[in-house]
Amino acid sequence: MADTATKETIETTAEETVAEETITEESAPVVVKKHRKIDITDTIMSVVTYIVYTFFAFVCVYPFYYIFINTISSNDLSARGKITFWPKELHLTNYVNVSHIPSLVDAFQISLARTILGTLLTVGASAFLGYMFTRETMWHRKIWYRLTVATMYFNAGIIPFFITMKNIHLYDTFWVYILPTIVSPFYIVLCKTFVESVPKELTDAAELDGAGTIRTFISVIIPVIKPILATVAIFSAVAQWNSFQDTLLLTSSPKLSTLQFTLYQYINQASSLKAIVNSSTSASSMAASLAHAATATSIRMTVTIVVVAPILLVYPIFQKYFVKGIMIGAVKG
Amino acid sequence: MNRKKLRGYREFLYVLPFIILVLIFAYYPLYGWVYAFYDYKPPAPLSKDLFVGFKWFHYMIDNDIKRKQLLQVLVNTFAISGLSMLFSWFPMMFAVFLNEIKCKPYKKFVQTVTTLPNFISWVLVYSIAFCIFNSTGVVNSLLTQWGVISKPIMFLQSSKHIWFKMWLWLTWKNAGWAAIMYIAAITGIDEELIDAAKVDGANRWKTIWHITIPSILPTYLVLLFLNMANFLSNGMEQFFVFQNSFNKDYIQVLDLYVYNLAMGNGGYSLSTAIGVLKSLISIVLLCTMNAISKLTRGEGFI
Numbered sequence: 001m002a003d004t005a006t007k008e009t010i011e012t013t014a015e016e017t018v019a020e021e022t023i024t025e026e027s028a029p030v031v032v033k034k035h036r037k038i039d040i041t042d043t044i045m046s047v048v049t050y051i052v053y054t055f056f057a058f059v060c061v062y063p064f065y066y067i068f069i070n071t072i073s074s075n076d077l078s079a080r081g082k083i084t085f086w087p088k089e090l091h092l093t094n095y096v097n098v099s100h101i102p103s104l105v106d107a108f109q110i111s112l113a114r115t116i117l118g119t120l121l122t123v124g125a126s127a128f129l130g131y132m133f134t135r136e137t138m139w140h141r142k143i144w145y146r147l148t149v150a151t152m153y154f155n156a157g158i159i160p161f162f163i164t165m166k167n168i169h170l171y172d173t174f175w176v177y178i179l180p181t182i183v184s185p186f187y188i189v190l191c192k193t194f195v196e197s198v199p200k201e202l203t204d205a206a207e208l209d210g211a212g213t214i215r216t217f218i219s220v221i222i223p224v225i226k227p228i229l230a231t232v233a234i235f236s237a238v239a240q241w242n243s244f245q246d247t248l249l250l251t252s253s254p255k256l257s258t259l260q261f262t263l264y265q266y267i268n269q270a271s272s273l274k275a276i277v278n279s280s281t282s283a284s285s286m287a288a289s290l291a292h293a294a295t296a297t298s299i300r301m302t303v304t305i306v307v308v309a310p311i312l313l314v315y316p317i318f319q320k321y322f323v324k325g326i327m328i329g330a331v332k333g
Numbered sequence: 334m335n336r337k338k339l340r341g342y343r344e345f346l347y348v349l350p351f352i353i354l355v356l357i358f359a360y361y362p363l364y365g366w367v368y369a370f371y372d373y374k375p376p377a378p379l380s381k382d383l384f385v386g387f388k389w390f391h392y393m394i395d396n397d398i399k400r401k402q403l404l405q406v407l408v409n410t411f412a413i414s415g416l417s418m419l420f421s422w423f424p425m426m427f428a429v430f431l432n433e434i435k436c437k438p439y440k441k442f443v444q445t446v447t448t449l450p451n452f453i454s455w456v457l458v459y460s461i462a463f464c465i466f467n468s469t470g471v472v473n474s475l476l477t478q479w480g481v482i483s484k485p486i487m488f489l490q491s492s493k494h495i496w497f498k499m500w501l502w503l504t505w506k507n508a509g510w511a512a513i514m515y516i517a518a519i520t521g522i523d524e525e526l527i528d529a530a531k532v533d534g535a536n537r538w539k540t541i542w543h544i545t546i547p548s549i550l551p552t553y554l555v556l557l558f559l560n561m562a563n564f565l566s567n568g569m570e571q572f573f574v575f576q577n578s579f580n581k582d583y584i585q586v587l588d589l590y591v592y593n594l595a596m597g598n599g600g601y602s603l604s605t606a607i608g609v610l611k612s613l614i615s616i617v618l619l620c621t622m623n624a625i626s627k628l629t630r631g632e633g634f635i
Contacts, residue, residue, distance in 0.1 A: 042537055049430050050439075056427075057446045059505065063461045066471055070464070081474035125351060132348050137337060139345040144352055151359035153619065153635065157608035158569070158588075159595045160365025163373070168357065180358040183351050213344055242454035245570055249596075260456045264574065267463050297469065304460045311452050316445055322452075327517055 064312065067301045071095070075298040093292040094302040101276055104303065106255065107262040111241060114177040114258070118240040123233045125182045130191025131221050135213065152185045158249055165250050176250045177243070177258075187232045194228040195221060231321040234314070241310060259307045266300050273299060369606035375599070389606035409496070410586045414564045416500040421560060424508050425553050428515030429545055433537065444516070447509030458506055459574040462489060492580040499584065503571065514556070518549040555626065555634055562622040565611050587611055 070078045074089035082088070098104060132138065133145045155161070162171075170176045198221065206216045222229075247261040257265075266273050273296050315322070369389055371382040394400050427447075434440045450458070466472050468485035476482045488498075522545065530540050569588035576584045585593065587607070594604035623633040 039536060045433070045537060046435075049433055053431065053434065053439075053443045056509075057443050060446045060450055060509070063465055067461065067464050079469065081469035081471070084471050084475060129348065129351055132344060135344050137341045137344060138348070139338075139341040144345070144348060147352065148355050151355060154363075154612065154616065155359070156362035156365055157605070157612060158592060159601055159605045159608055160368065161362045162595070163365045163368060163601065163605075164362040166375075179354065183354045183358070213340070213347065238452050242452075242457075244454055244456050244574075248573075249592075260454050263460055264456045267460055297464075300460065301464055304457065304464065307460075308453055308457050312449070315449055315452055319445060319448075322448075323513055323517075327514075 071302045071305050075295050079295045079297045094298050097294045098302045107257045107259045111259040115240040118178050119237040121182045122236040126187035126191045126232050129188045131195050131217050133192050134195050149185045172251045194225045198224050231324050234318045234321050263303050366609050368602050369609050373602045389603045406585050406590045412496045424511035425515050428512040432519045450506045451510035455570040455574050490579045492583045495580045495583045515549050518552045522548045558622040558626045562619040
């Protein structure tokens with residue numbers, strides 16, 4: 001189909017080129033020439049571009065689609081690799097099964113808690129510091145600002161960080177997910193840039209009315225910088241949800257496992273998965289057919305979808321905020 | 334006057350809790366570098382550990398086996414960073430040709446879809462890789478169905494082309510996102526310039542070559558310099574999730590090696606020593622690239 005279409009377009013453009021040449025010979029006005037001039041290489045290029053980008057888009061979308069259709073198809077077929085493009089024998093048992101795995105429910109709660117709490121605190125701190133660092137009255141403002149922003153360019157390395165967390169007794173606590181992320185220099189710079197673009201009259205007027213620093217921040221600054229706060233919120237929520245390394249490095253008790261970490265264990269430690277498969281088949285689906293019984297593949301894929309779903313849902317809606325973030329960051333960086 | 338000063342102090346007090354957080358989580362860990370000069374055994378506090386001076390720095394290379402291992406790690410790091418450097422033009426070209434697509438909704442669709450993988454974690458990337466490339470995954474089942482292979486290929490459990498595969502996954506994840514910067518730069522190009530070129534008879538190739546690419550080259554250079562500054566830091570997450578006993582020798586980059594040494598073998602001090610060396614070299618790299626950037630573009634990026 002695509003091939004014939006390509007040929008046709010090439011042929012028509014060839015004709016057009018000929019027609020256009022005759023027009024030029026009759027000394028047509030330049031404007032006409034400019035509009036009619038389409039050469040063959042141009043068309044070929046367009047066609048190739050479309051094909052290549054469709055391929056790129058396919059490569060990015062298909063994996064998600066593939067895993068999704070496998071989770072809603074017969075587990076028996078799925079485990080044998082029979083589901084490739086279309087779902088077969090639809091059912092939702094996998095999602096029900098997964099919601100009954102206790103360790104997974106715990107992990108979901110931890111992930112959710114750190115995402116919500118971490119995002120709230122990071123956004124609050126970034127907005128507040130972004131504003132405070134524009135306050136010229138602050139005692140030695142520049143020193144504190146530089147001290148904070150400098151941390152973008154170095155880090156101690158994972159092992160010294162690990163030892164430090166042990167020393168200050170944050171190792172293996174929930175707070176190790178939250179506290180280190182509260183002050184994020186990049187977000188502070190984003191907010192500060194935005195605050196600087198707010199007309200000074202606005203804050204001056206508030207202060208003339210007797211509002212203090214905090215009052216001005218809450219009732220004047222926050223409403224104005226909402227767009228950038230949305231950007232920061234989205235970025236930090238995604239980062240919290242996706243975070244894996246801190247669980248790996250800084251916690252040891254299974255109670256603090258996040259969804260990401262649990263998923264990793266499901267993939268790499270076949271034994272932990274097998275135990276779950278056995279328990280969930282014996283408990284909930286004695287009567288279940290082969291098509292609905294949990295398998296290692298079905299659990300792995302279903303958990304993958306559960307973990308990726310929030311991102312898939314959030315990203316297209318908030319895409320403009322992501323783009324805004326990288327653009328302001330680029331201008332500054 | 335006095336009131337203003339008072340206010341300044343108060344504002345500092347508001348900020349102080351956050352400054353303390355910065356000091357604890359960004360500066361205080363730097364003090365952990367001293368462990369590179371001690372023989373640190375985890376439960377014991379520093380005061381009970383033995384001061385060993387530069388022992389670990391010698392230890393890294395004091396026999397053939399260790400030298401070979403460190404060399405292999407460096408080769409892996411250089412190969413993987415080198416590959417991404419070599420193909421660093423890819424996101425730029427991706428943006429340039431995407432811009433040539435005239436159908437707006439399609440363009441938007443491609444852009445949205447290709448930036449998506451940037452927002453999922455490496456664990457998810459690995460999970461996807463596993464689902465697609467394992468022995469019953471779609472790639473193997475299609476290849477078998479078409480008669481190309483008779484036995485499933487173990488894509489993930491082999492060290493073959495591992496550097497290239499890692500580059501492919503990195504590109505799958507990042508290219509669309511990296512292209513956004515270039516797309517914005519292209520949007521900023523003066524329309525009149527392009528129209529003028531068209532009047533002069535330039536076709537699309539010529540417009541791309543003489544107008545689009547030169548105008549986004551500065552962006553490319555900044556990103557290239559930044560990449561070079563991060564040459565030794567590939568991060569560990571990607572390589573950690575993809576590592577297994579089959580590919581371990583060729584996937585271990587510096588960041589992962591540091592982790593494996595400490596967490597796998599308990600060599601906290603040795604791995605800190607390597608980390609310290611890496612950090613120092615990285616700082617020198619950053620400053621060098623910043624200076625080069627200042628020389629060539631007139632401005633640095635720090």
